[in-house]
Amino acid sequence: MAESDGVDSAGAPEKAFYVTTPIYYVNDAPHIGHAYTTVAGDVLTRWHRQRGERVHFLTGTDEHGEKILRAAEANGMTPQQWCDHMVESAWKPMLAAIDAANDDFIRTTELRHTGPVQQFLRVLHDRGEVYEGTYTGPYCVACEEFKLPGELLQPGDRCPVHDRPVEQLSEENYFFRLSAYQDRLLAHYRDHPQFVQPDSARNEVVRFVESGLQDLSLSRSTFDWGVSVPWDSSHVVYVWIDALQNYITAAGWGSDPQRFAGLWPADVHLVGKDILRFHAVIWPAMLMAAGLALPTTVFANGWLLVGGEKMSKTKLTGIPPQRITDHFGSDAYRYYFLRELSFGQDGSFSWESMAQRYTSELANDFGNLASRLTSMVERYRDGSLPAPAPEPALAGALEKTVLLADDRMCAMDFQAGLAAVFDYVRLVNGYVTDSAPWVLAKDPARAADLDRVLYATAESLRALAVLLNPVMPKSCARLWTSLGAEAALGPLAAQRVQDAGRWGLLQAGSQVRKSEVLFPRLPDDEPAP
RNA sequence: GGGGCGGUAGCUCAGCCGGUCAGAGCAGGGGACUCAUAAUCCCUCGGUCGCGGGUUCGAGUCCCGCCCGCCCUACCA
DSSP states (O other): OOOOOSBOTTSSBOOOEEEEEEEEETTSOOOHHHHHHHHHHHHHHHHHHHTTOOEEEEEEEEOOSHHHHHHHHHTTSOHHHHHHHHIIIIIHHHHHHTTOOOSEEEETTSHHHHHHHHHHHHHHHHTTOEEEEEEEEEEETTTTEEOOGGGSBTTTTBOTTTOSBOEEEEEEEEEEOGGGGHHHHHHHHHHOTTSEESHHHHHHHHHHHHTOOOOEEOEEOSOOOSOEETTEEEEEEOHHHHHHTHHHHTTTTTTOHHHHHHHOSOSEEEEEGGGHHIIIIIHHHHHHHHTOOOOSEEEEEOOEEETTEEOOTTTTOOOOHHHHHHHHOHHHHHHHHHHHSOTTSOEEEOHHHHHHHIIIIIIIIIIHHHHHHHHHHHHHHTTBOOOOOOOHHHHHHHHHHHHHHHHHHHTTOHHHHHHHHHHHHHHHHHHHHHHOHHHHTTOGGGHHHHHHHHHHHHHHHHHHHHHHTTTOHHHHHHHHHHTTOHHHHOOGGGOOGGGTTOTTOSOTTOBOOOOSOSSOOOOOSOOOO
């Protein structure tokens, strides 16, 4: 198969596999729900990178809007200072804690974003997609802000903050002709079933659009922390319209056409299901209106439930990722959430299940297998790996494992992909026990059998290091070193998923060294917060 | 009210177009082994597949009704 170096035969940059997370609102404190989406994107992109593809992984922060303005005021800072503070003290540390290898980090207050956003608005305006209109909605005088019909207290349409009746107020706004896109959106959903995933999310979106769309007001004039509407500086762009564009502005739209051509359209927008509608309805309509290509897939992941409830800041169930990574490490964190939960469905997090999977699967099954092998090669063969030898029982299973894992991971079915890999881990543990190399070692006449068993086990671990590297890069790097694989095979990052199932890659004489255990057993107890 | 998804062994969940689909892992019980992180391996206990009808030679698997849970129902990041 063709190796990719990022350039196709014509010399033009190969279009990258482009994955995005939502940009996170800096006013929120990062919790495991944010990190879940980010980890999924990171593992997905690392997997494709391990397949030899050119990849681009984008994340970032959303920094405009009235809430930011008010939070900054409350903290005695300018909005920009407040955003800078939150990005540096909360959001970037979260990425470091989960070991995310994003290629870019976009902030909506950056000039590379705000300039192109204005350009985009002009394009919509010039194309007749925007008109001036009147927004009428429930308004609380005490709050000095519009309320959402759904949040009003009943009976009487009362403000949930002040418990007093709201009044209907009108504001002159600019509107986007979203309603004009109903049929085109429905046609797109119909012709591109992979556009919204999983199916449950797609169903909801289709039903929603079928029920009819209203035009969307895309500007605000009651505060000024946002991108100015280019033809009317008394308005700022509605924060969602601003935020969605990060996916193209970060890719170079409006600033770097060559870069944009090499990235857009995005292959996957990962989103939480709470913001699905913005990504599966408004965003594609905006792109259609501007004449741009649509992303291939919008994938909505489920929510993490804690104690059976959705995490909530107000209920103090929003768990910071660092609380878990401090105890279990980033590799285990990444593994746990993708292995335990079915991506796309809601799932429960509990400290107990995290500890259980850590101990059972990472420490006892995977880590211990590495210990068994390295210890025996040191003990029986002075740390020098025996020569390659066939072992059909394992080689056949490994080949199937690689094909299945690759298929599942590319489909974003991380749970099944990891299950396939760990089925193989179990198989190898069984193989070692059945082969009983410690018995073979006592009989010089069976030296060849011992060599074969040691080689087969090492070769299996070699493949596991490749397959698990996108999920657990730190541990797999140590395993790679421990196997002495780099001398003959090169860096772990250079190993291709497609070749991982080939038997006989590790070379005779590789220096195998027992290292610190990959996943030390840990106390199960949850540390006090 | 309308809509979406789900309700399968103690726990977490697989089960595509109906016919070894009654499963996996963990937990529990028993045994083997000692290379290894008191790890590993094997065996085993265990479920009227939410409830009630229906279609069919045959239904967790399709249809209808009901019960329960979560979510969506437009400008909340």
